[in-house]
Amino acid sequence: MSDSSNLKFKTKAIIVAGGTGTRMQTAVPKQFLLINNRPVLFYTIEAFYQSTYKPEILLVLHADFHDYWKSLCVEHNFNIPHHLIAGGETRFHSVKNALDTITETDSVVAVHDAVRPLTDKNIIDESYRHAAEHGNAVTAVKSRDSVRQVRDGLSTALVRDDIYLVQTPQTFVATQLHQAYEQPFDNAFTDDASVVEKAGFKINLTKGDYTNLKITFPEDMAIAQMLLNKKPS
Numbered sequence: 001m002s003d004s005s006n007l008k009f010k011t012k013a014i015i016v017a018g019g020t021g022t023r024m025q026t027a028v029p030k031q032f033l034l035i036n037n038r039p040v041l042f043y044t045i046e047a048f049y050q051s052t053y054k055p056e057i058l059l060v061l062h063a064d065f066h067d068y069w070k071s072l073c074v075e076h077n078f079n080i081p082h083h084l085i086a087g088g089e090t091r092f093h094s095v096k097n098a099l100d101t102i103t104e105t106d107s108v109v110a111v112h113d114a115v116r117p118l119t120d121k122n123i124i125d126e127s128y129r130h131a132a133e134h135g136n137a138v139t140a141v142k143s144r145d146s147v148r149q150v151r152d153g154l155s156t157a158l159v160r161d162d163i164y165l166v167q168t169p170q171t172f173v174a175t176q177l178h179q180a181y182e183q184p185f186d187n188a189f190t191d192d193a194s195v196v197e198k199a200g201f202k203i204n205l206t207k208g209d210y211t212n213l214k215i216t217f218p219e220d221m222a223i224a225q226m227l228l229n230k231k232p233s
Ligand SMILES: Nc1ccn([C@@H]2O[C@H](COP(=O)(O)OP(=O)(O)OP(=O)(O)O)[C@@H](O)[C@H]2O)c(=O)n1
Pocket: 016, 017, 018, 019, 020, 021, 022, 023, 024, 029, 031, 060, 087, 088, 089, 090, 091, 092, 094, 095, 112, 113, 114, 115, 116, 214, 215, 216
């Protein structure tokens, strides 16, 4: 593993924040909820800003929230440079909207959930490095629990050591991501890896972290707050 910050690629980060947070059930979408009086999105953008590879940041937000976001940035004096892009109907469409603005083929592009504010700098850096060398890098952790599959009412034990839980960032050379996102939308697309895999590319996993939490349900906010407060600044 190299420490060089010269990847021979331009680095981009697509931070997808175009969702409405139906499972969180809050008045404002979860990416705007406050932790220690700061929106979740600030922590996520800061994590990428701190990366060794200094990516250009593309923030995807539903068009109805652009003015709200700009007012939050002014109110909190949040000055990290980024481009605002309109969100789409699903996560797939939000990623595609951002990708359409990336014209440089010599780029390596990380896609990251806005609601994963705890991602460590080392995970982001390794994702860029690995993707630059091998074409893609998808962050994942091994399952810590036993796993069973249920089919037709019958549950069967799976081999736990074969099971990885997938996180973000998911990072790809731009040519792979562009080719993959030319495919029509499919409900089976749950992340970028599933889109790129369907386009015929082999997916590489890189090491994530159990603390790289995605805020999805109300109880996740308390866990995220506790983990953020424990994180060295
Ligand atoms: N049309 C969409 C849907 C989702 N996302 C983003 O994709 C990430 C992961 O999605 P999820 O956690 O499912 O967020 P929501 O779609 O907001 O939540 P829910 O499924 O509970 O409605 C989030 O950062 C979300 O904002 C997006 O950019 N555009």
